[in-house]
Amino acid sequence: MADLLDQGIASLAKSLARKEISSVELTKTYLSRIAAHNPGLNAYVTVTAEQALAQAATADAARARGTAGPWAGVPFAHKDIFCTQGVRTACGSRMLDNFIAPYDATVVERMRDAGLVMLGKTNMDEFAMGSSNETSWYGPVRNPWNTDLVPGGSSGGSAAAVAAHLCPAATATDTGGSIRQPASFCGLTGIKPTYGRVSRWGMIAFASSLDQAGVLTRSAEDAAILLQTMAGFDPRDSTSVDLPVPDYLAGLGQSLRGLRIGVPKQHFAQGLNPEVERLIRSALAEFERQGATLKEVSLDNSHLSVAAYYVIAPAEASANLSRYDGVRYGYRCDKPADLEDLYKRSRAEGFGAEVKRRIMVGTYALSAGFYDAYYIKAQKIRRLIKNDFDRAFSEVDVIMGPTSPHTAFALGSKSKDKDPVAMYLEDIYTIAVNLAGLPGLSIPAGLLNGLPVGLQIVGPNFAEDRLLNIAHQFQLATDWHTRTPGVAAASRGDR
Amino acid sequence: MAWETVIGLEVHVQLSTRSKLFSGSSTIFGAEPNTQASLYDLALPGTLPVLNGEALRMAVKFGLAIGAEIGKTSVFDRKNYFYPDLPKGYQTSQLNHPTVGRGSLTITLEDGSTKTIGITRAHMEEDAGKSLHEAFPNDTGIDLNRAGTPLLEIVSEPEIRSAREAVAYLKKLHSLILYLGISDGDMSQGSMRCDANVSVRRLGETTFGTRAEIKNINSFRFVEKAILVEAQRQIDLIEDGGKVVQETRLYDAEKNQTRSMRSKEVANDYRYFPEPDLLPVVIDDAFIASVRDTLPELPDVKSQRFQQQYGLSHYDAQVLAADRDTARFFEEVAAKSGDAKLSANWVMVDLQAVLNRQELSIAHSPVAADDLAGLIKRIKDGTISSKIAKAVFEAMVAGEGSADAIIESKGLRQVSDSGAIETMIDAIMGANPRQVEQYRSGQEKVFTFFVGQVMKESRGKANPAQVNELLTRKLKG
Numbered sequence: 012m013a014d015l016l017d018q019g020i021a022s023l024a025k026s027l028a029r030k031e032i033s034s035v036e037l038t039k040t041y042l043s044r045i046a047a048h049n050p051g052l053n054a055y056v057t058v059t060a061e062q063a064l065a066q067a068a069t070a071d072a073a074r075a076r077g078t079a080g081p082w083a084g085v086p087f088a089h090k091d092i093f094c095t096q097g098v099r100t101a102c103g104s105r106m107l108d109n110f111i112a113p114y115d116a117t118v119v120e121r122m123r124d125a126g127l128v129m130l131g132k133t134n135m136d137e138f139a140m141g142s143s144n145e146t147s148w149y150g151p152v153r154n155p156w157n158t159d160l161v162p163g164g165s166s167g168g169s170a171a172a173v174a175a176h177l178c179p180a181a182t183a184t185d186t187g188g189s190i191r192q193p194a195s196f197c198g199l200t201g202i203k204p205t206y207g208r209v210s211r212w213g214m215i216a217f218a219s220s221l222d223q224a225g226v227l228t229r230s231a232e233d234a235a236i237l238l239q240t241m242a243g244f245d246p247r248d249s250t251s252v253d254l255p256v257p258d259y260l261a262g263l264g265q266s267l268r269g270l271r272i273g274v275p276k277q278h279f280a281q282g283l284n285p286e287v288e289r290l291i292r293s294a295l296a297e298f299e300r301q302g303a304t305l306k307e308v309s310l311d312n313s314h315l316s317v318a319a320y321y322v323i324a325p326a327e328a329s330a331n332l333s334r335y336d337g338v339r340y341g342y343r344c345d346k347p348a349d350l351e352d353l354y355k356r357s358r359a360e361g362f363g364a365e366v367k368r369r370i371m372v373g374t375y376a377l378s379a380g381f382y383d384a385y386y387i388k389a390q391k392i393r394r395l396i397k398n399d400f401d402r403a404f405s406e407v408d409v410i411m412g413p414t415s416p417h418t419a420f421a422l423g424s425k426s427k428d429k430d431p432v433a434m435y436l437e438d439i440y441t442i443a444v445n446l447a448g449l450p451g452l453s454i455p456a457g458l459l460n461g462l463p464v465g466l467q468i469v470g471p472n473f474a475e476d477r478l479l480n481i482a483h484q485f486q487l488a489t490d491w492h493t494r495t496p497g498v499a500a501a502s503r504g505d506r
Numbered sequence: 507m508a509w510e511t512v513i514g515l516e517v518h519v520q521l522s523t524r525s526k527l528f529s530g531s532s533t534i535f536g537a538e539p540n541t542q543a544s545l546y547d548l549a550l551p552g553t554l555p556v557l558n559g560e561a562l563r564m565a566v567k568f569g570l571a572i573g574a575e576i577g578k579t580s581v582f583d584r585k586n587y588f589y590p591d592l593p594k595g596y597q598t599s600q601l602n603h604p605t606v607g608r609g610s611l612t613i614t615l616e617d618g619s620t621k622t623i624g625i626t627r628a629h630m631e632e633d634a635g636k637s638l639h640e641a642f643p644n645d646t647g648i649d650l651n652r653a654g655t656p657l658l659e660i661v662s663e664p665e666i667r668s669a670r671e672a673v674a675y676l677k678k679l680h681s682l683i684l685y686l687g688i689s690d691g692d693m694s695q696g697s698m699r700c701d702a703n704v705s706v707r708r709l710g711e712t713t714f715g716t717r718a719e720i721k722n723i724n725s726f727r728f729v730e731k732a733i734l735v736e737a738q739r740q741i742d743l744i745e746d747g748g749k750v751v752q753e754t755r756l757y758d759a760e761k762n763q764t765r766s767m768r769s770k771e772v773a774n775d776y777r778y779f780p781e782p783d784l785l786p787v788v789i790d791d792a793f794i795a796s797v798r799d800t801l802p803e804l805p806d807v808k809s810q811r812f813q814q815q816y817g818l819s820h821y822d823a824q825v826l827a828a829d830r831d832t833a834r835f836f837e838e839v840a841a842k843s844g845d846a847k848l849s850a851n852w853v854m855v856d857l858q859a860v861l862n863r864q865e866l867s868i869a870h871s872p873v874a875a876d877d878l879a880g881l882i883k884r885i886k887d888g889t890i891s892s893k894i895a896k897a898v899f900e901a902m903v904a905g906e907g908s909a910d911a912i913i914e915s916k917g918l919r920q921v922s923d924s925g926a927i928e929t930m931i932d933a934i935m936g937a938n939p940r941q942v943e944q945y946r947s948g949q950e951k952v953f954t955f956f957v958g959q960v961m962k963e964s965r966g967k968a969n970p971a972q973v974n975e976l977l978t979r980k981l982k983g
Binding site for chain 1: 545548549550551552553554555556557584586588590593594595596646648775777778779782783784785
């Protein structure tokens with residue numbers, strides 16, 4: 012079975028097509044593995060076994076009839092930020108612990124239409140606010156590589172589930188690094204597409220102008236397959252872009268000869284673990300071997316990105332989370348005395364500390380007298396950051412650097428010292444990409460003391476095909492993406 | 507000491523789109539609570555807005571009708587506040603970049619003079635739902651059917667100087683939106699709601715006084731009364747040595763007074779910022795031109811034409827052109843009857859009286875334009891007198907048939923046969939020798955006695971002009 016569990020989507024689809032295994036058998040295998048190992052990892056918050064088996068049976072029947080799509084019957088997991096009809100969608104929050112979504116997100120709809128089998132919903136930082144998956148109402152997720160460590164966040168549940176082979180792939184979302192940083196910490200391929208590439212309909216909002224859905228997988232090839240399924244214009248999301256989606260899988264065979272890689276000096280400066288730098292530099296050398304050239308570029312305003320982000324994202328979040336008022340759905344406090352009490356207690360009891368902190372920061376930034384100094388200023392910086400990237404992309408095809416300054420850190424090490432800024436700095440290399448709306452991808456580029464290190468590749472708007480091909484060429488020449496914590500490591504999660 | 511009232515009006519007009527501003531739910535009034543609330547209207551997590559293109563067209567149409575600058579790039583903003591019937595916790599509106607910029611509206615005052623009132627802007631926004639208190643003894647019910655209904659908020663400059671001007675402005679606006687077909691304008695259902703900013707100053711002063719905002723006044727009559735009573739309150743306050751405070755007040759129609767809303771209800775920092783779920787709305791000249799093509803002839807232009815084409819007075823033309831249906835009805839009657847002035851009179855006086863009495867709009871007139879034209883033709887060709895025509899008209903209102911049918915069946919045809927009238931006159935003169943003598947001795951006022959006798963004898967059908975002529979000739983001997 013270990014063999015089967017190592018297979019990605021492309022290879023599982025082949026096995027299913029050849030009838031070497033049925034989707035029901037495959038689904039059962041994963042369900043039993045989840046039952047055995049999830050309690051130690053806390054990667055899933057909801058397992059939809061019954062529904063998964065029904066979907067699997069449907070896929071098998073379609074295969075038997077010859078009407079199945081290419082990926083039908085392949086299991087996967089959804090981050091619990093996507094609304095799934097009839098299934099609890101809690102977004103890591105007590106506020107939505109009782110919320111059964113009455114509709115499907117576009118991403119959910121498209122995956123289901125492709126015949127993919129949803130195993131369950133994965134844990135996450137509350138409302139995607141966090142970089143360690145420690146802010147979840149459902150408790151922290153543990154990193155399968157070492158369960159004393161965090162898996163990264165906010166898509167920590169998805170990352171841990173894929174890394175621990177509790178599913179071959181999972182959906183995720185990224186507002187400031189929430190796909191790429193967990194990918195880096197858990198040794199996975201994670202892609203955050205261009206803003207507008209994937210519909211946000213049904214994806215619970217954190218910061219609307221930054222949120223984007225993507226995937227966590229074990230290879231660029233799998234990422235190409237799932238992104239293909241998810242991407243494309245959706246009339247229900249006014250910010251989704253009406254551009255054709257290229258054939259990502261077909262685009263994976265391109266040579267990297269002549270590829271111009273920009274290396275931003277700011278991403279190799281103080282604060283970067285020298286051992287991480289060494290591994291990233293050796294990954295860059297691999298690209299040179301394949302015919303790419305390196306060029307130092309400067310992202311002059313990158314030191315402002317975290318500050319600008321922590322004005323814009325909380326400002327948007329403060330409004331996005333106003334709907335959780337105890338009136339229509341979600342958590343409502345016990346016996347409210349009056350309207351004021353209903354609001355105050357429902358929100359005080361329903362939201363966790365980090366969410367409340369960001370609502371307050373955002374409310375403050377938007378309030379009369381401070382709006383120009385914070386929100387407007389941050390928007391100007393956002394424009395400057397975008398200009399930096401535009402300038403760089405006039406000289407290079409992609410930008411590469413570390414995804415995170417270090418490897419996964421210990422649970423509690425950054426959350427218990429009551430210094431939220433230390434946690435905010437986790438996303439120092441990833442946040443600017445969201446502010447600029449660009450596509451970004453993280454792939455495993457080495458191991459440091461037995462822990463994965465991620466390489467970030469950033470491209471111009473809608474260059475997902477280029478990023479996926481580059482990642483794929485790297486993965487053809489190296490085997491870092493095949494390294495896994497393994498069954499043994501995952502079982503440590505049993506304790 | 508003479509005082510001047512300074513008024514600016516904010517009018518919310520509900521646009522008559524079939525679906526809501528940002529969702530596909532129906533906007534029909536009066537449905538069962540919460541049956542017209544979609545996922546987005548309920549503010550379910552993960553839902554997103556999509557702008558209703560028809561609402562945008564209607565806003566642009568209004569802008570063109572008031573000669574306003576049209577915002578080529580308009581931006582929606584979130585206006586944040588908590589209220590149970592505001593499901594998202596923010597209202598989507600337009601703050602700095604409204605769809606409609608500066609324009610103006612010309613009003614006609616009762617003395618016939620005109621005045622142009624500046625319109626600062628008109629922006630699109632969504633309506634809130636309703637809180638229902640009656641049906642639930644200890645709770646509040648929330649009905650979100652109205653939540654998300656498109657509104658156009660039309661903000662005037664503080665250029666209105668009296669309650670009457672305010673009413674004239676509102677009536678003009680009302681007429682315009684009906685003309686444009688962008689709203690049903692029904693004030694009783696809240697399709698048009700008005701907030702009034704009122705301040706007073708001594709005549710001749712150039713700076714504005716401190717204003718109070720009177721919220722949600724829902725009829726023309728109440729607007730007039732609310733402004734009058736609020737202005738007087740402010741004048742009394744200042745004359746007593748007090749100061750007006752800037753605040754929001756409510757008009758209580760029963761007591762005919764305004765009262766302050768608790769400051770807690772209004773002390774809000776709305777924390778506006780651009781709605782990130784919607785891109786800026788960019789429209790080009792071609793779009794604006796396509797909307798311009800749908801503009802109907804507007805009241806002012808129509809009134810001008812009525813004066814020129816039909817020779818109507820300025821006043822009559824204004825009255826007839828103010829309402830689109832009335833204007834259409836009038837033109838149909840005029841065309842079919844061939845007499846515009848008679849048509850104008852009959853539509854404005856007799857028909858309007860019947861409509862007022864029966865509380866009907868002209869669209870539901872009991873007498874069709876065709877039939878009214880038929881009646882006017884019979885007046886013109888002398889078949890009936892104007893006086894008889896009133897009786898025929900009442901019969902038509904009662905549904906007794908066309909003018910011709912009623913004239914026939916009731917035998918109301920005017921007697922214009924001079925022989926028959928002469929015979930009648932001779933008989934009457936023979937029967938009243940004393941009155942004939944009086945007339946001939948110079949008491950000419952007895953003439954009316956003879957007219958009355960002839961009309962009585964003919965049961966009103968004798969042609970009055972002929973009666974006059976023949977009587978004069980015969981009496982003078």
